Amino acid sequence: xxxxxxxxxxxxxxxxxxxxxxxxxxxxxxxxxxxxxxxxxxxxxxxxxxxxxxxxxxxxxxxxxxxxxxxxxxxxxxxxxxxxxxxxxxxxxxxxxxxxxxxxxxxxxxxxxxxxxxxxxxxxxxxxxxxxxxxxxxxxxxxxxxxxxxxxxxxxxxxxxxxxxxxxxxxxxxxxxxxxxxxxxxxxxxxxxxxxxxxxxxxxxxxxxxxxxxxxxxxxxxxxxxxxxxxxxxxxxxxxxxxxxxxxxxxxxxxxxxxxxxxxxxxxxxxxxxxxxxxxxxxxxxxxxxxxxxxxxxxxxxxxxxxxxxxxxxxxxxxxxxx
Ligand SMILES: NC(=O)c1ccc[n+]([C@@H]2O[C@H](COP(=O)([O-])OP(=O)(O)OC[C@H]3O[C@@H](n4cnc5c(N)ncnc54)[C@H](OP(=O)(O)O)[C@@H]3O)[C@@H](O)[C@H]2O)c1
Numbered sequence: 001x002x003x004x005x006x007x008x009x010x011x012x013x014x015x016x017x018x019x020x021x022x023x024x025x026x027x028x029x030x031x032x033x034x035x036x037x038x039x040x041x042x043x044x045x046x047x048x049x050x051x052x053x054x055x056x057x058x059x060x061x062x063x064x065x066x067x068x069x070x071x072x073x074x075x076x077x078x079x080x081x082x083x084x085x086x087x088x089x090x091x092x093x094x095x096x097x098x099x100x101x102x103x104x105x106x107x108x109x110x111x112x113x114x115x116x117x118x119x120x121x122x123x124x125x126x127x128x129x130x131x132x133x134x135x136x137x138x139x140x141x142x143x144x145x146x147x148x149x150x151x152x153x154x155x156x157x158x159x160x161x162x163x164x165x166x167x168x169x170x171x172x173x174x175x176x177x178x179x180x181x182x183x184x185x186x187x188x189x190x191x192x193x194x195x196x197x198x199x200x201x202x203x204x205x206x207x208x209x210x211x212x213x214x215x216x217x218x219x220x221x222x223x224x225x226x227x228x229x230x231x232x233x234x235x236x237x238x239x240x241x242x243x244x245x246x247x248x249x250x251x252x253x254x255x256x257x258x259x260x261x262x263x264x265x266x267x268x269x270x271x272x273x274x275x276x277x278x279x280x281x282x283x284x285x286x287x288x289x290x291x292x293x294x295x296x297x298x299x300x301x302x303x304x305x306x307x308x309x310x311x312x313x314x315x316x317x318x319x320x321x322x323x
Contacts (some may be wrong), residue, residue, distance in 0.1 A: 002295040004051040010175035016277035020054035021047045022279035027062025030227040035282040044073035048080045058086035067116035086128040097287040101134040103142040108204030125158030144172040176202040178242040184210035184315035216250045216260035266296035
């Protein structure tokens, strides 16, 4: 059984598991239904039992449903978990409406989050995005105030630019950058990742499987009711091109005795000590596979094959991560 290592997140250094559990897909998001609640709770608890203490949620995931679920799972074992929460997203029946990053709203949001989670302090608190509606200093400054007041322990950011990361970090030390990153999505390698490395900020990398593309299990065309049909990456020629690319990953996975999803997670993990793969798992049966992915290493030749074959831009078509 693979033991999950602990890493220090950013210069502030809270110790967290090097593999994070993404809880988003346990709740109704993007038109999906809530997953089986008992199994979701059992998955969170099994993750904690297996040394995966980093739990990721957002106050808008299922309009509070996700935080309530995480709250139930950690009841009686608060100290086993490191709770990361995003705020600022406005949704209506799973549809993203925009952002509300006003300081008064943040102060309102956090109190609801604490009640839903059943805790006194959120370990890592971050705006889900930044925009120009509120000065960045006001958003980060509000979280810094919440840290002083004891409602938050550490500051995080999500899906921002290198300039925004630098600015945020100059206002208050940023512990973690939550960002979509995978073999299929490497556009942040030019400026954002070097900036995070330079500033010593932890990289909490989500969408390692690129919404399932890198699992090798997708087949064209997708089912008519699949939310991914909205994105050009999963349509027509793009999907054909992308599935052909994934064949190389499937072949390497077979040769190494792993699944393509495991290699996709392992590639993110091997980007460095400060990288945490943040992986969605809604059932316990996913845990052993993804936990074991953390032990996978690549030879220089294998790394070269993956980096060349999945060079930035090789996977075509857009997703919800429009950069
Ligand atoms: N900051 C942001 O903007 C942002 C955006 C999106 C997500 N997130 C966070 O990041 C987390 C992960 O993101 P994600 O859900 O987009 O990506 P992901 O981890 O790649 O998960 C995508 C899908 O892959 C499935 N999966 C997991 N392990 C697998 C395996 N070994 N083989 C086959 N399929 C596997 C999951 O299924 P099951 O759920 O059925 O187990 C999930 O439906 C989320 O839970 C959320 O907390 C953050």
